Amino acid sequence: MVATIGPYREAVRPSLTVEIWSDVICPWCYIGKRRWETAAATLRDEVDLNVVFRPYQLDPTSTPGKSAPVVEAYAKKFGGEERATQIIDHVTSIAAAEGLEFRMDRALRANTLLAHRLLWLAEATGDQYALKERLMRAYFCEGLDVGDVETLANCAADIGMARDGVRDFLNSDDGKAEVKALLQVAAEADITAVPTFVFDGRWMVPGAQDAETFVNVVRRLLSQKTETGVAING
DSSP states (O other), X not given: OEEEETTEEEEOOOEEEEEEEEOTTOHHHHHHHHHXXXXXXXXXXXXXXXXXXXXXXXXXXXXXXXXXXXXXXXXXXXTSHHHHHHHHHHHHHHHHHTTOOOOTTSOXXXXXXXXXXXXXXXXXXXXXXXXXXXXXXXXXXXXXXXXXXXXXXXXXXHTTOOHHHHHHHHTSOTTHHHHHHHHHHXXXXXXXXXXXXXXXXXXXXXXXXXXXXXXXXXXXXXXXXXXXTOOOOO
16 A cells, blocks of 8 residues: 655555454464464565454363363363374374474363453553463463463563562453453354454454465455555554
8 A cells, every 4th residue: 555645655554453263272273373473474564463362262161270181171072082182192293383392291271261361451461462372382382270370470470461460460350241242252253163363353264274375365355455445554
């Protein structure tokens, strides 16, 4: 796009908002995040991308404050320990191809509402992207309990947030209604699996697509909006 400033014309890079609906304990969400980052690196000179993570819970019925080895949760969900091990081995190998070293043998499945509340808080401070990465690494690589207040406070401190402030926030009800409202938005938008990427509030792309697919989606959207004269800045 070109903007006119007095007698001069100056190239203005378009901007685009990308909402990523995901859960911090979803292996495909971490894989999808890495693939998206590869795509974003390719697009860096073409568009300014504003990425926001939105909440989704794989298991909203899990007991808050109680965690268990992920293999136990997978065995219960998928019909036995053998099948659970097969699934874990499969996603671990795919993750490795994206540069992620999963250690799901020590991952602890937990209720993620607290984690999503913390991510909601971090969005306002500009730390959300770094926090999302920290929480996923804590779960998939370090065997930390992402449903535990102290663990979450420590993770937040690792990326520069105030540990005591985060602890106080999580021990209150702040952000709970807002996060639950966003979870309802996902349900009403028929988001039934994650990750789901929503571009510009209208194009929905489900799944951990390869980087090339993400690049093509963004370029097609920008091209369409330019052709129709839709503003794509701000």
